[in-house]
Amino acid sequence: NAGVMQNPRHLVRRRGQEARLRCSPMKGHSHVYWYRQLPEEGLKFMVYLQKENIIDESGMPKERFSAEFPKEGPSILRIQQVVRGDSAAYFCASSAQTTNEKLFFGSGTQLSVL
Amino acid sequence: AQSVTQPDIHITVSEGASLELRCNYSYGATPYLFWYVQSPGQGLQLLLKYFSGDTLVQGIKGFEAEFKRSQSSFNLRKPSVHWSDAAEYFCAVARNTGGFKTIFGAGTRLFVKA
Numbered sequence: 001n002a003g004v005m006q007n008p009r010h011l012v013r014r015r016g017q018e019a020r021l022r023c024s025p026m027k028g029h030s031h032v033y034w035y036r037q038l039p040e041e042g043l044k045f046m047v048y049l050q051k052e053n054i055i056d057e058s059g060m061p062k063e064r065f066s067a068e069f070p071k072e073g074p075s076i077l078r079i080q081q082v083v084r085g086d087s088a089a090y091f092c093a094s095s096a097q098t099t100n101e102k103l104f105f106g107s108g109t110q111l112s113v114l
Numbered sequence: 115a116q117s118v119t120q121p122d123i124h125i126t127v128s129e130g131a132s133l134e135l136r137c138n139y140s141y142g143a144t145p146y147l148f149w150y151v152q153s154p155g156q157g158l159q160l161l162l163k164y165f166s167g168d169t170l171v172q173g174i175k176g177f178e179a180e181f182k183r184s185q186s187s188f189n190l191r192k193p194s195v196h197w198s199d200a201a202e203y204f205c206a207v208a209r210n211t212g213g214f215k216t217i218f219g220a221g222t223r224l225f226v227k228a
Contacts, residue, residue: 004157015199033216039166042120042220043158056215061130080130090159103216 002027005074005093013082014114021077021109032075034067035101037089047077049075079111087113103111116141118207126225127195130212135190135222137205147188148206148216149179158204164188175199200226 005024011077013019030051035043045059049069064082069075076081079086089110093103116135117140128132146165150158161188162173169181179190188199190204 035218042118043218045215045217048215058215093157102160102163103158105150105159107155107157 004029004092004104006090006109008109009074009107010110010112012112012114015083016081018081019079019086019111019113021079021090021092022074023077023092023094023106024074025092026096026104029094029104030035030096031097033093034075034077035091035092035094037099037108044090046077047061050095064105065073082113084113087111115209116209116217117143118205118217120203120205120219122222123220124223124225126227129197129225131220133190133192133195133199133224135205137188137190137208137219138186139188139205140186141207141209143209144171145181145207145209147179147181147207149173149177149188149190150204150206150218151175152202152204152221154201161190161203179223194200195224195226197226197228200224 008024032049034046039042047060047067048056052071055101064080066078074087089108119138121136132211134199146162147163151161152158162171163175164181171179177192179187202221204221206217
C-alpha cells in the first residue's frame with residue numbers, strides 16, 4: 001500500500017518557466033491538500049481539493065498558481081511564470097475523509113528557481 | 115482566525131534528558147490538535163492527535179501531549195530523549211469547515227547532544 005507519492009522530488013526552473021508538481025494520494029483517499037514550506041518557516045496551507053472540486057483555496061496566491069484534482073490521475077499544482085520567491089518545498093497530503101482524519105504526507109517537491 | 119504558535123525556534127537537549135516542546139493555539143472552540151515530526155528531506159509524520167476526551171494523549175515513539183484548555187496549550191513531552199529524536203516538530207490545529215483545513219505552527223527544531 002503505497003503512501004502519498006509526489007514527483008518530481010527536485011525541480012529546477014528558470015524564471016518565467018512553468019512548474020508542474022504532481023501528487024498521487026494514498027489509495028482510497030479522496031482529499032488532497034497542498035502546503036508550501038519556506039526555510040525556517042512552518043507549512044503554509046495553500047489549497048484543499050476533493051475529486052474534481054476545489055474546496056478551499058484561501059492560501060493560494062491570486063496569480064500564477066492553480067491546482068486541480070481530476071477524476072482520474074494525480075493532483076497537479078501548477079505555477080506559471082515562476083519567480084525566485086517561489087523556491088520552496090511543496091508538500092502534498094491526503095486523507096480518507098473529512099472528519100477527524102489525520103493527514104498523510106508525501107516527501108515533497110523541492111522547487112528551485114534560478 | 116485560528117493560529118498556532120510555537121515559541122521556541124530550536125531546542126537542544128542532552129540524550130536521556132526530558133523534553134517539552136511548547137504549543138499555543140488560538141481558536142474560538144476546541145479544535146482538533148496534532149503534533150507532527152519531520153525528518154530532514156522527508157514529509158511529516160503524525161506523532162499524536164487530540165480530538166476529545168482524556169486531555170493527556172499518548173503517541174508513537176514514547177511521546178505524549180497534554181491539552182490544557184485554560185492555557186490554550188498542547189505541549190509535547192518525552193521523558194527521555196534519544197539521539198534519533200533529532201528532527202523538526204510541528205504543532206497543528208484543524209477544524210471542520212466542511213472539510214478539514216490544518217494550520218501548522220512554524221516548527222521547533224530539536225537538537226540532541228550526546
